[in-house]
Amino acid sequence: MKKHLPLLTVSLLFIAGIFLLSFTDLPTYPYEGSSRCSLCHSTAEIGGQYEIWFSSAHRRALSDLSSEKGAAIAEEKGIKKPADDPNCLSCHLTGYDAPFNLLGPLYKRQDGVSCEGCHGAGGGYAFFSIMYDEKKAVSKGLIVHPGENCTDCHDGKAHTMPPFDPDRAIKAIAHPIPGRIKAR
Secondary structure, eight states: OGGGHHHHHHHHHHHHHHHHHTTOOOOSSOBOOHHHHHHHHOSGGGTOHHHHHHTSTTTTHHHHTTSHHHHHHHHHTTOSOGGGOHHHHHHHSTTTTOOGGGBOTTOOGGGOSOHHHHHOOGGGTOSHHHHTSHHHHHHTTOOSOGGGGGGGTOSSOSSOOOOOOHHHHHHHTOOOBTTTBOOO
8 A cells, every 4th residue: 555655646636637627717828928920910901910919008007006196096005015015916917927938938927918918828829721711719718899898997996097998998909900800
């Protein structure tokens, strides 16, 4: 019996690990990083999606935590370091709680709420052969019309923000691919 104990222990730990992982919300695919998206989504012909994101408040979401306004909001809530606080990071940083092995080589924290914050971790769909087939891209994790997910963060509960109007917000960040994917 003693000679089988190490194998039994390892087996039980493996089964327990699989069981615990089944209860997580971790992405199936790695976060690639917005610069990976920029490889295809920067040109005017395709709609300049990267530039639209780059000049957006989403991109500045993480740095906003360190701003005067961010510090004041955090202090009001009793948070000493908002840039390290999971409650803040859950909305201000795409992939904030993803394990290291699910952060691709181009992933950068300073990207704040990146493309993948709305469209899903790109490790499954960020390939020419997949992106040209919308159904295949969706099956690999692409969220084509992420408007339903906005209120996960824009819920009006976390801190003072202007009242959130989903229709206005979607129009403000619209970045469809001309002639291919329609904005909703």
